[in-house]
Amino acid sequence: MSVLITGGARSGKSAFAERWCMKHAPSAVYIATAQVYDEEMRERVALHRRQRSEADYAWTTLEEPLRLTELLKELVDSHQAAPMVLVDCLTLWLSNVLLGAGEGSDSTEVVEREIERLVEAVKTYSGQLVLVTNEVGSGIVPEYPLGRQYRDLAGRLNRKMAEISGQVFLVTAGIPVELKSRAYEL
Numbered sequence: 474m475s476v477l478i479t480g481g482a483r484s485g486k487s488a489f490a491e492r493w494c495m496k497h498a499p500s501a502v503y504i505a506t507a508q509v510y511d512e513e514m515r516e517r518v519a520l521h522r523r524q525r526s527e528a529d530y531a532w533t534t535l536e537e538p539l540r541l542t543e544l545l546k547e548l549v550d551s552h553q554a555a556p557m558v559l560v561d562c563l564t565l566w567l568s569n570v571l572l573g574a575g576e577g578s579d580s581t582e583v584v585e586r587e588i589e590r591l592v593e594a595v596k597t598y599s600g601q602l603v604l605v606t607n608e609v610g611s612g613i614v615p616e617y618p619l620g621r622q623y624r625d626l627a628g629r630l631n632r633k634m635a636e637i638s639g640q641v642f643l644v645t646a647g648i649p650v651e652l653k654s655r656a657y658e659l
Contacts, residue, residue, distance in 0.1 A: 475595050475602040477634045480644035482607065487521075487561050489642065489649045490605045491528070498557035498601065500531035502548060506566040508538045538569045542587070542594045545602075555600025563606040563634065564627050566591075571623055584626055592633050604638070606631050 476493065480486040494501040503525060509515045525532045533556075537544050541560065549555045560566075570587050574580040595602055610628045615621050635641045641653040 474639040475598070475604055475634070475637060477604050477606065477631070477638040477641045478644060478649070479606045479608045479631060479635075479642070481611070484644045485647035485649075486605055486607075486642075486644040488647075489644050490559055490561065490603050491525075491530075494557055494559050494603055495528075495530050500533070501557040501559055501603075503532045503534045504541065504544060504558060504560045505534060505536045506538050506541065506560065506562060506569065507536075508565075508569060538566065539573060541566050542590045545594045545598055549599055555598060557601045557603070558598070559603045559605070561605040563591075563604055563630060564609065567627055567630055568623060571619075571626065576619075581622060581626065585629070588626070588630050588633065591630075592637060595634065596637050604634055606634065608643070 478486045478490045478493070505518070505521070507514065507518055509518055522534065525534060535544065545558070548558060567584070567588075571580065571584050574583040595604070607627070608631070609624050610631075615624055635653070638653065640651055642649045642651050644650075
């Protein structure tokens with residue numbers, strides 16, 4: 474089963490995801506998808522590494538910005554029982570995939586194929602998955618094409634992940650609210 478945790482920047486979604494894992498398993502694999510391009514990001518990554526190492530919890534951290542689908546399959550193949558996995562975060566992975574696809578009219582199709590591959594990997598993962606993602610569609614419409622393309626792809630990714638997840642949490646101002654059980658059915 475997968476659990477999707479979404480929210481805005483600095484909403485507390487990652488901290489909630491970590492606490493969720495700590496409550497539900499004695500250890501977990503932490504897949505970090507960030508890439509370091511500047512000093513500010515280097516400091517963020519170092520802070521997150523330090524926080525995990527200081528936590529009273531058995532995290533195994535794997536840093537993988539692009540090969541998320543393959544890594545999930547490798548984790549199943551290399552363990553007797555698939556481990557609890559926390560992916561932080563899907564929207565960083567998405568931006569890595571989008572930028573790797575390059576500019577051009579087919580980049581959306583390339584990224585959508587990767588999203589479908591990830592959806593299948595999440596659906597077939599035999600262990601517990603906790604997926605962190607950003608809610609990017611509630612703000613203003615980006616003024617440049619790449620920003621609009623990213624926002625649209627992130628919305629589709631989040632919708633697909635929510636559909637296949639057993640629980641979906643929205644974290645706002647540090648307060649997690651479970652959404653899926655409250656969904657209105659037509």
